[in-house]
Amino acid sequence: MRRFELVIFDWDGTLMNSVGRIVSSMQSAARQVARPVPAAEAVRNIVGLSLQEALPRLFGPLDEPAYQQLLQAYRQQYIHDDPTPTPLFAGVSQTLQQLAARGHLLAVATGKARAGLDRVLAETGFSQLFHASRGADEARSKPDPMMLEQLLAQLNVPLEQAVMVGDSCYDMEMAANLGMARIGVDWGVHDESVLNQFAPLAVISRMEALLELV
Structure with missing residues (x-):
């Protein structure tokens, strides 16, 4: 029943x-846009949140251009560039x-x-x-x-x-x-x-x- x-x-x-790929993609995105690279544990702790919530938690306050830059870099890494299974x-x-x-x-x-x-x-x-x-x-x-x-x-x-x-x-x-x-x-x-x-x-x-x- x-x-x-x-x-x-x-x-x-x-x-x-997919958590490993999320972590490595986020770290690569940070390097790409010259932001401090977050620790793996910090990235793991935002998995489940929307990126609108997650990115400011990882990188601090972001104006719209900075947010969009990080967002696009992360999506490029996760969807196309990161080979993590x-x-x-x-x-x-x-x-x-x-x-x-x-x-x-x-x-x-x-x-x-x-x-x-x-x-x-x-x-x-x-x-x-x-x-x-x-x-x-x-x-x-x-x-x-x-x-x-x-x-x-x-x-x-x-x-x-x-x-x-x-x-x-x-x-x-x-x-x-x-x-x-x-x-x-x-x-x-x-x-x-x-x-x-x-x-x-x-x-x-x-x-x-x-x-x-x-």
Whole structure:
């Protein structure tokens, strides 16, 4: 018996092992525009936020030209220049297929912009698997719950029938801000001790474990 009708996933660090590429692309972008290069841990800690929120956290206050310069340099690195692989995590494809077969609605709430999200959905062949998705340029940045509110409204699912699955404190806090159930995964940017601060139903170490919780 399904516990939740709708399962909402974060993308980077939850479904796709892309954090390494985000880190190296951001560091390369900083060098390209002659900005101080942020530490890897600092970059990891902004994964999940929109770039509009993330870049000032990493580089301090930015006027519009400086922001656009960094943004374009980062996108060039991430999409075209950085060779760091971005595979799906183990068990992701099989688990998503099983959830869909069991009749769950599936959705994505991500810090990626729509163009980036559409690109990775097409690359992974998941475009038809998810019933709805929201990118960072379509709502306020996590941990504001606007993305989740939009998904619930679009799919006509009551709050108590939805669960958020993510690897970062921003995912957990976003769901907590709306009173939505949440499940953490420990293979992304934040470890179990950080995720547990937001009282998730569980923090899992294998994607397949999700099948027993939802």
